Amino acid sequence: MAEEEAKKPVVVVAMKGHPGSGKSTVARAIATALCCPLLDKDDVRDCTLPLERVDGLAIGMLNELSYAVLWRMAERQVQLGLSVVVDSPLSRRAHLDALTSLPGALVIVVECRPGNEEEWRRRLEKRGAAVPEDGGDGWHKPKTWTELERLRDGYQGCTDYEFGDVPRIVVDTTDPTADSEAISVRMASSVLQPGVPVTLQELEPSSESFRQGASLRSYDLNSAIAVIQDGGASLKVDTQNLREISFRTNSTYQFIGELLIKPDNDAVLQARVGRNVDGIDLNLYQQSLLIRRQYEAQLRSRRS
Numbered sequence: 001m002a003e004e005e006a007k008k009p010v011v012v013v014a015m016k017g018h019p020g021s022g023k024s025t026v027a028r029a030i031a032t033a034l035c036c037p038l039l040d041k042d043d044v045r046d047c048t049l050p051l052e053r054v055d056g057l058a059i060g061m062l063n064e065l066s067y068a069v070l071w072r073m074a075e076r077q078v079q080l081g082l083s084v085v086v087d088s089p090l091s092r093r094a095h096l097d098a099l100t101s102l103p104g105a106l107v108i109v110v111e112c113r114p115g116n117e118e119e120w121r122r123r124l125e126k127r128g129a130a131v132p133e134d135g136g137d138g139w140h141k142p143k144t145w146t147e148l149e150r151l152r153d154g155y156q157g158c159t160d161y162e163f164g165d166v167p168r169i170v171v172d173t174t175d176p177t178a179d180s181e182a183i184s185v186r187m188a189s190s191v192l193q194p195g196v197p198v199t200l201q202e203l204e205p206s207s208e209s210f211r212q213g214a215s216l217r218s219y220d221l222n223s224a225i226a227v228i229q230d231g232g233a234s235l236k237v238d239t240q241n242l243r244e245i246s247f248r249t250n251s252t253y254q255f256i257g258e259l260l261i262k263p264d265n266d267a268v269l270q271a272r273v274g275r276n277v278d279g280i281d282l283n284l285y286q287q288s289l290l291i292r293r294q295y296e297a298q299l300r301s302r303r304s
Contacts, residue, residue: 022173
């Protein structure tokens, strides 16, 4: 019997933020960059309009029903071994717990916090003005700044909770320099755990599959900066601690070190250990990494 093919770790990107904060825009960009499904709570809530008009049916019940459907769909994607982006306000700790309880899933929170309140208000009210009076997509969302403030007051501070050891990225969605590529790089660095081997593909989600390894594209002797490449993906490596290694272009190398994200979102690997691995079976090496991660995910699932 053929062995079951090892699967990559499943990542659940959990969006967080108030209405109009830019969650959906960022969520779509991340889902596109990672080529994974996007589940939006608003898509479910939009469909509850007929029930909203039923006398005696609590509005809060429909909102919680929308969350329940969202969690169930996310669970199904994880069971299929698919990473997924979940777009919701994530306004309560219980919402985050629903995702972190999914067996074998690594949850990363991407929180949208607009730094420019005037721009936030402009976007929210522009969107609200476009919603038809008789309903339509987004009929349940705040349409004015006053409605948003009323909603925030109703939360009574429950949106500010502790995340524990769950990785979190905070994005200023009114910052014009914040884009999906930069967020993806920061997200990759948040996922990485100390001592866990990764491939260049996982640091650059849009690259092709890791077939040819990370070969040396260039090396600057003065700065000790090497540039390794895998298809269309590349990464700078600071090799100042590896002066004893002889670097040759088009050769394949393996490094151990810390991934540093600079203020301009440029990623640099601060290498502590490195070696030439010309001749290694990279397909077999990658498969061994995936099998190891699958085994570790099973261990975490048994302990939870």
